[in-house]
Amino acid sequence: MSLVRVLYASEHGSTEDIARRIAARLAAHGHRTEVGDIKVSPRLEPGSAAVVLGSAVYGGAWLPPAEAFVRREVAALGAQPVWMFSVGLTAALPKPLRSLAARSEQPRISRLVELLRPRAHHRFSGVIRPEHLGRKGRVIFRLLFCRYGDFRNWAEIDAWADRIAREVGVPGGVRGPGAS
Ligand SMILES: Cc1cc2nc3c(=O)[nH]c(=O)nc-3n(C[C@H](O)[C@H](O)[C@H](O)COP(=O)(O)O)c2cc1C
Structure with a gap:
């Protein structure tokens, strides 16, 4: 069974939880997985068949170690299928701003x-x-009428991981930005 690495950068832990959930879901589909914190292991270890890479978003950007990781490992990452995810505060915004922010x-x-x-x-x-x-x-x-809370949608996260689980190992004809 080929190895899928799930790599993340997180400041307060919510992105780490999502990465671990994705890995657990992939494992439930029979994939071999390893979860890695980019801040602790800033190099891409060899041996994976696919990579899922995610970061928390601060100030409109991925965390610096995650950005640096992408730039450093772009060649190695280019040799295998990659899925990316970003974790932000869209759902914390008031309704009128939410869809605008999502787009x-x-x-x-x-x-x-x-x-x-x-x-x-x-x-x-x-x-x-x-x-x-x-x-x-x-x-x-407060002035922007934002709400505090845990807005992670585990059903959405599971569904995304399930799609990855189905696509890992399928030859990469669909490679492209595919932002969603
Ligand atoms: C100081 C600060 C700046 C943030 N900037 C953004 C941002 O620019 N865009 C966004 O979508 N979310 C932003 N967020 C929300 C975080 O991405 C969100 O809280 C996320 O869950 C943090 O992930 P972590 O728990 O893994 O660190 C910000 C949060 C904080 C505290």
Whole structure:
């Protein structure tokens, strides 16, 4: 059974949980998986047949270690199918802003997607708590009518992982940005 690496960068843990859930789901489909924290292991270990790569989004960008990882490992990643996911706060926004944010371009992340040309790039909602923000951030958050909470949609995450589980090992004719 070929190995699928699920690699993540997380600041407060919500992206790590999503990465572990994706890996568990892939394992449930019979794939061999390994989960890795990019901050701890900043190189792509050899031996995988596919990679699922995700980062929390801060200031419209992936966390610096995740961005650096993509740029450093672009050649090795290009030799195997890659799926990307970003974890942000779309669901924390008030309704009128939510769909706008979901559709809006995040240029720094788009550049990574263009570089890696993953089979898919998916944006998940994560977790936002008052203690994650400074005083100014909390004021802005309130002024924008944002909500604190855990907005992870596990059914959506499972469904995405299930699609990956089905596609791993299928020759890569569908390779392309495929942002969703
Ligand atoms: C200071 C700060 C800045 C953030 N900036 C963004 C952002 O630009 N875009 C976004 O979608 N989410 C943003 N978020 C939300 C985080 O991506 C979200 O809380 C995510 O779940 C964090 O993942 P982690 O728990 O793995 O660190 C921000 C959160 C904080 C605390």
